[in-house]
Amino acid sequence: MNPAASIETRAGGDTGSRQFLVFSLGEEEYAIDILKVQEIRDYDHVTRISNAPDFIKGVANLRGVIVPIVDLRIKFRMQNAAYDTNTVVIVVNIGKRVVGIVVDRVSDVMTLTPEQMKPAPEFGVGLPLAYIQGLGDLGDRMLILVDIEKLLTSREMALVEEAGESRAA
Amino acid sequence: MDVSEFQDSFFEEAGELLDGMEAHLLALDLAQPDPEQLNAIFRAAHSIKGGAGTFGFEALQRTTHLLENLLDAARRGELKLRRDIVDIFLETKDMLDDQLDAYRQGQAPDPAALERICAVLQRLAHEEIGAAKAKAKPAKPAAKKSPAKKPAIAKPPKQSARKKSSTAQTSASGVPAWRVTLLGVNDKDRDLLIEELGHLGQIESRHSDGDRHEVVLASSESATDIEAVMCFIVEPEQLKIEAVVAEPAPEAEAPAPEPKPKPPAEPEAAIAASPGVDAKAASRPASTHTESSLRVPVNKVDHIINLVGELIITQSMLNQVVAKLDGPARANLVAGINLLERNARDLQEAVMSVRMVPMDHVFSRFPRLVRDLAAKLDKDVELVTEGRSTELDKSLTEQIVDPLTHLVRNSLDHGIENPDEREAAGKPRTGTLTLSAEHQGGNIVIEVSDDGAGLHRAKILAKARERGMNVSDAMSDEDVWQLIFAPGFSTAAQVSDVSGRGVGMDVVKRNIEGMGGHVEVASRAGHGTTTRVVLPLTLAILDGMSVRVGRETFILPVTTVIESLQPRDEDLHGTAGGDLLLKVREDYLPIVAVHEAMGVAEACADATRAIAVVVQGRGRRYALLVDELVGQQQVVVKNLETNYRKIPGVSAATIMGDGSVALILDVNDLCQIAANQKENGVFAGDVSDDRVIRSRMHAAHRSANHEPRSIH
Numbered sequence: 001m002n003p004a005a006s007i008e009t010r011a012g013g014d015t016g017s018r019q020f021l022v023f024s025l026g027e028e029e030y031a032i033d034i035l036k037v038q039e040i041r042d043y044d045h046v047t048r049i050s051n052a053p054d055f056i057k058g059v060a061n062l063r064g065v066i067v068p069i070v071d072l073r074i075k076f077r078m079q080n081a082a083y084d085t086n087t088v089v090i091v092v093n094i095g096k097r098v099v100g101i102v103v104d105r106v107s108d109v110m111t112l113t114p115e116q117m118k119p120a121p122e123f124g125v126g127l128p129l130a131y132i133q134g135l136g137d138l139g140d141r142m143l144i145l146v147d148i149e150k151l152l153t154s155r156e157m158a159l160v161e162e163a164g165e166s167r168a169a
Numbered sequence: 170m171d172v173s174e175f176q177d178s179f180f181e182e183a184g185e186l187l188d189g190m191e192a193h194l195l196a197l198d199l200a201q202p203d204p205e206q207l208n209a210i211f212r213a214a215h216s217i218k219g220g221a222g223t224f225g226f227e228a229l230q231r232t233t234h235l236l237e238n239l240l241d242a243a244r245r246g247e248l249k250l251r252r253d254i255v256d257i258f259l260e261t262k263d264m265l266d267d268q269l270d271a272y273r274q275g276q277a278p279d280p281a282a283l284e285r286i287c288a289v290l291q292r293l294a295h296e297e298i299g300a301a302k303a304k305a306k307p308a309k310p311a312a313k314k315s316p317a318k319k320p321a322i323a324k325p326p327k328q329s330a331r332k333k334s335s336t337a338q339t340s341a342s343g344v345p346a347w348r349v350t351l352l353g354v355n356d357k358d359r360d361l362l363i364e365e366l367g368h369l370g371q372i373e374s375r376h377s378d379g380d381r382h383e384v385v386l387a388s389s390e391s392a393t394d395i396e397a398v399m400c401f402i403v404e405p406e407q408l409k410i411e412a413v414v415a416e417p418a419p420e421a422e423a424p425a426p427e428p429k430p431k432p433p434a435e436p437e438a439a440i441a442a443s444p445g446v447d448a449k450a451a452s453r454p455a456s457t458h459t460e461s462s463l464r465v466p467v468n469k470v471d472h473i474i475n476l477v478g479e480l481i482i483t484q485s486m487l488n489q490v491v492a493k494l495d496g497p498a499r500a501n502l503v504a505g506i507n508l509l510e511r512n513a514r515d516l517q518e519a520v521m522s523v524r525m526v527p528m529d530h531v532f533s534r535f536p537r538l539v540r541d542l543a544a545k546l547d548k549d550v551e552l553v554t555e556g557r558s559t560e561l562d563k564s565l566t567e568q569i570v571d572p573l574t575h576l577v578r579n580s581l582d583h584g585i586e587n588p589d590e591r592e593a594a595g596k597p598r599t600g601t602l603t604l605s606a607e608h609q610g611g612n613i614v615i616e617v618s619d620d621g622a623g624l625h626r627a628k629i630l631a632k633a634r635e636r637g638m639n640v641s642d643a644m645s646d647e648d649v650w651q652l653i654f655a656p657g658f659s660t661a662a663q664v665s666d667v668s669g670r671g672v673g674m675d676v677v678k679r680n681i682e683g684m685g686g687h688v689e690v691a692s693r694a695g696h697g698t699t700t701r702v703v704l705p706l707t708l709a710i711l712d713g714m715s716v717r718v719g720r721e722t723f724i725l726p727v728t729t730v731i732e733s734l735q736p737r738d739e740d741l742h743g744t745a746g747g748d749l750l751l752k753v754r755e756d757y758l759p760i761v762a763v764h765e766a767m768g769v770a771e772a773c774a775d776a777t778r779a780i781a782v783v784v785q786g787r788g789r790r791y792a793l794l795v796d797e798l799v800g801q802q803q804v805v806v807k808n809l810e811t812n813y814r815k816i817p818g819v820s821a822a823t824i825m826g827d828g829s830v831a832l833i834l835d836v837n838d839l840c841q842i843a844a845n846q847k848e849n850g851v852f853a854g855d856v857s858d859d860r861v862i863r864s865r866m867h868a869a870h871r872s873a874n875h876e877p878r879s880i881h
Contacts, residue, residue: 047832
């Protein structure tokens with residue numbers, strides 16, 4: 001993350017502007033609230049877990065803490081979910097949990113002014129509308145603002161055990 | 170002064186005092202009470218009262234005050250203890266617990282309950298002591314204490330917290346003076362104490378001499394009250410309180426509401442307040458503070474354990490690196506690493522031992538429970554505890570209480586018969602319930618056994634049939650007893666409020682399995698039932714055997730492993746259902762292939778080229794097929810559910826030397842998974858859970874995906 005970005009935040013603090021971490025899944029650019037992001041790390045040493053949906057790649061050791069790793073590209077049915085040198089894991093804090101999400105590339109930290117934040121469209125943009133906070137309009141670029149907390153704690157992500165769900169297989 | 174920081178230690182200490190009080194009350198021999206025990210009970214009430222006054226917990230203070238008076242009368246022999254009186258004391262103790270809880274949460278205790286218990290105590294005092302005293306010493310002056318309070322008894326009434334502030338304002342001349350000596354108290358505590366003393370009265374002079382600090386205090390509080398205020402900050406040995414003038418003691422104990430008038434001296438009170446204080450201060454802490462100890466929040470200890478865990482991981486990482494090294498420096502490095510390893514292990518053991526607490530902490534809850542329950546059920550029960558000093562991880566002691574309580578209730582309700590029935594069966598009228606704990610290898614074995622009627626085999630089978638469970642008369646006793654762990658299973662003819670709703674045993678079993686243990690039942694009709702709970706000593710670290718399956722590494726808890734062997738073709742026997750049995754000496758053991766249960770690709774499918782690890786799970790033995798045994802090592806148990814969820818067949822995870830995560834297999838769960846997979850005819854990796862999730866996902870995406878995905 002470049003230093004200029006963090007200066008922008010401070011400047012934009014009062015005006016209702018918010019900072020987002022921008023990442024790519026395939027051709028599209030997504031953005032999540034920077035305050036949810038704990039760190040960014042390489043994709044390695046992920047231990048597969050059995051009987052889990054395919055988009056849950058497994059668990060990894062984050063300095064002594066075991067965190068699940070979710071591949072959003074598989075989750076969103078991207079054609080190409082390859083693991084290369086650009087593939088990174090964004091470690092996010094949602095509620096009391098820590099989860100790693102695999103993305104193709106992290107590009108930027110951006111400050112969006114309220115004018116740049118548009119409401120979510122009526123039609124789909126690759127993931128269910130319920131998890132989209134809005135769109136970021138940068139003129140030539142468009143960012144899809146994802147409500148990462150809502151997405152990761154949702155039922156279909158199967159990351160959180162629900163009450164009444166049986167323990168055993 | 171901000172006293173709130175001392176509140177926590179007061180709550181803890183008061184809680185312990187109450188527990189001690191209960192233990193003593195239960196142990197009291199009513200015919201011939203041990204004066205030492207009576208004193209201990211009295212002191213507990215007294216100390217709590219002192220603390221309650223300091224922090225302004227009026228309900229607590231009022232209740233303990235009434236209780237203290239009664240206890241004092243009891244230890245003087247003025248109150249003849251009976252079982253119903255002890256019951257009232259126990260009830261009061263429970264009420265005090267509730268009040269403490271309320272204060273701890275910053276709430277006021279239930280006023281109705283307070284009034285009720287106060288009324289009970291006052292009536293008791295009135296009926297039992299008031300009458301006796303009226304005959305013996307009709308002219309007791311202490312009767313001046315406010316009329317709302319109970320009639321006078323020998324113990325001089327203490328003043329309320331509100332009055333403390335008012336006495337502080339009275340002139341020094343009319344008030345007795347105390348010389349309070351502090352020994353070896355650090356500056357910060359000393360200042361706090363002196364400030365605190367200032368609330369009790371007028372500080373007339375102070376001077377220091379090395380670590381000895383003397384304060385002359387004019388206060389109408391009694392020496393014991395002053396001591397009670399201080400004893401939450403300093404140890405009694407550090408504190409000495411003496412009267413400055415010859416006859417101030419009686420005044421100090423003056424029971425009149427206004428401090429100035431001086432009623433005639435009360436001889437008994439004088440004895441209590443003068444030099445006796447020192448002796449008392451020295452004897453009081455005997456139960457809790459015989460050796461110096463340190464109160465540390467559990468999360469701090471857990472943090473240290475985590476750090477040590479990281480150290481162990483780093484250690485094994487170094488081992489791996491060194492193993493690959495070559496060259497002249499290697500020998501020295503290896504020696505150093507070995508030393509480091511030994512130190513790390515010692516450190517680990519030392520830290521783990523900090524978390525260990527004796528089972529006494531658990532067992533001490535049961536005398537009361539057994540007593541109350543036996544009375545309720547009209548049964549005579551004697552509780553025997555064995556192995557109270559057996560140590561167990563603190564977090565486990567907390568979790569084991571509920572299941573054990575359940576088992577004890579069951580034994581009392583269903584196991585032990587009524588005295589008449591027992592007599593008819595040729596057994597002593599008093600039933601015996603035994604709680605025992607002992608170490609066996611890396612486990613602790615806790616047993617709850619009774620000499621009651623035992624489990625009723627026919628009844629259980631009948632009930633099971635009624636519930637449509639698959640049972641037969643040919644089942645072994647052990648299998649029949651396992652039926653009682655089925656959800657909702659109860660053979661009790663009548664549902665009582667003690668037990669019989671059938672919500673019990675399955676919860677007990679689930680709780681214990683959740684702790685990494687298991688539970689077994691043995692029973693003989695007419696001779697009683699023994700429930701055996703086997704738990705690992707600690708949840709934080711376990712001895713693991715690492716095994717390789719395909720390209721994945723799993724950990725098996727060594728405590729579950731019995732042996733390992735390479736199956737020979739002639740020992741493998743297929744069955745009609747596609748199951749494979751392995752003949753080990755005389756036994757045929759079912760085989761569970763880890764790669765099937767855990768859905769591992771590229772694993773060795775040929776059983777004769779794999780390794781069979783014989784394990785003990787859920788009370789039965791079976792063989793796990795793995796590709797290779799890698800080694801044995803201690804592993805740090807990491808919870809998976811913190812950030813993820815329970816994984817079937819896996820109890821937890823750990824971190825290997827190379828920083829990767831390895832899953833710890835749950836031997837109990839694994840045989841269940843294998844059984845389910847066979848029953849459902851599905852293979853691993855495609856279990857029902859997963860399919861449901863996928864179909865949900867498809868449904869969710871259909872709506873989102875029928876529009877063009879990109880809007881660029």
